[in-house]
Amino acid sequence: xxxxxxxxxxxxxxxxxxxxxxxxxxxxxxxxxxxxxxxxxxxxxxxxxxxxxxxxxxxxxxxxxxxxxxxxxxxxxxxxxxxxxxxxxxxxxxxxxxxxxxxxxxxxxxxxxxxxxxxxxxxxxxxxxxxxxxxxxxxxxxxxxxxxxxxxxxxxxxxxxxxxxxxxxxxxxxxxxxxxxxxxxxxxxxxxxxxxxxxxxxxxxxxxxxxxxxxxxxxxxxxxxxxxxxxxxxxxxxxxxxxxxxxxxxxxxxxxxxxxxxxxxxxxxxxxxxxxxxxxxxxxxxxxxxxxxxxxxxxxxxxxxxxxxxxxxxxx
Ligand SMILES: Nc1ncnc2c1ncn2[C@@H]1O[C@H](COP(=O)(O)OP(=O)(O)OP(=O)(O)O)[C@@H](O)[C@H]1O
Numbered sequence: 001x002x003x004x005x006x007x008x009x010x011x012x013x014x015x016x017x018x019x020x021x022x023x024x025x026x027x028x029x030x031x032x033x034x035x036x037x038x039x040x041x042x043x044x045x046x047x048x049x050x051x052x053x054x055x056x057x058x059x060x061x062x063x064x065x066x067x068x069x070x071x072x073x074x075x076x077x078x079x080x081x082x083x084x085x086x087x088x089x090x091x092x093x094x095x096x097x098x099x100x101x102x103x104x105x106x107x108x109x110x111x112x113x114x115x116x117x118x119x120x121x122x123x124x125x126x127x128x129x130x131x132x133x134x135x136x137x138x139x140x141x142x143x144x145x146x147x148x149x150x151x152x153x154x155x156x157x158x159x160x161x162x163x164x165x166x167x168x169x170x171x172x173x174x175x176x177x178x179x180x181x182x183x184x185x186x187x188x189x190x191x192x193x194x195x196x197x198x199x200x201x202x203x204x205x206x207x208x209x210x211x212x213x214x215x216x217x218x219x220x221x222x223x224x225x226x227x228x229x230x231x232x233x234x235x236x237x238x239x240x241x242x243x244x245x246x247x248x249x250x251x252x253x254x255x256x257x258x259x260x261x262x263x264x265x266x267x268x269x270x271x272x273x274x275x276x277x278x279x280x281x282x283x284x285x286x287x288x289x290x291x292x293x294x295x296x297x298x299x300x301x302x303x304x305x306x307x308x309x310x311x312x313x314x315x316x
Pocket of ligand 1: 013018036037038039040041042043044045
């Protein structure tokens with residue numbers, strides 16, 4: 001059963017279309033990822049789901065409710081992660097939990113929630129004094145305090161060290177295992193690959209692909225990668241004629257070919273024919289990273305610097 005349905009969503013800022021016909025449905029109990037390069041329209045899309053932005057066109061339903069028209073009821077089924085600037089530095093963890101619990105008719109008991117998120121020994125600490133990982137754990141607790149059926153987490157692990165990021169992943173899995181549906185916006189491929197049941201890849205305001213992580217990797221033109229250092233130079237024309245070849249790269253004497261199993265078999269035959277030895281030969285499956293670059297044709301390192309003045313009309 002779908003708990004979020006987005007159909008042909010469109011949104012422009014000052015005449016520039018940033019969400020251009022996005023459709024997806026999130027099933028109850030899954031971790032659904034939204035992945036895309038900077039400026040792809042991910043946050044705008046989830047803000048329409050949260051009812052914080054009014055779509056120009058299309059339909060959004062959260063457990064059958066319209067997030068704008070039924071905003072109050074939606075806030076009871078959907079818990080959203082706070083953005084960092086939204087919590088006062090001087091508020092203690094206990095005060096923040098009590099304050100947010102007071103917003104809901106049937107809040108979770110904040111004590112076991114704090115315990116579950118490892119915050120019990122930080123209850124008296126002021127928000128401004130928490131580490132990055134502790135702040136994120138508090139944000140998860142605050143998103144869950146209304147006992148929501150769905151929780152939206154946007155760039156939750158950005159800025160965390162690898163250990164804190166992994167701890168947060170475990171918490172997100174525990175949240176899903178407790179029956180809460182998770183809508184997760186992320187930049188991190190490893191995070192998406194590890195956590196998400198399904199992923200919508202958004203590029204330039206459109207869905208470039210929607211599948212399981214394994215499905216996205218299978219779709220990638222270069223699903224298998226072979227790397228080796230040849231004992232003699234290779235004929236580039238012969239290489240480029242290999243079956244199902246997606247890409248060839250040379251670095252420090254090593255050759256990396258992405259393609260299918262057919263590519264691997266053909267390159268081994270080619271090496272044998274020329275009596276060339278392949279030193280340090282490695283064959284591996286492509287990662288979500290490879291699939292992502294394939295699907296979006298975008299350099300992830302490129303940052304969108306086009307953010308203009310806030311032209312939006314609503315934040316109910
Ligand atoms: N309030 C706003 N007013 C004007 N333009 C905006 C506004 N919010 C977002 N944009 C622009 O809309 C585009 C999509 O932004 P959005 O934040 O949805 O993308 P994103 O995929 O979440 O990006 P990032 O990964 O960088 O957070 C960007 O080019 C951004 O500059």
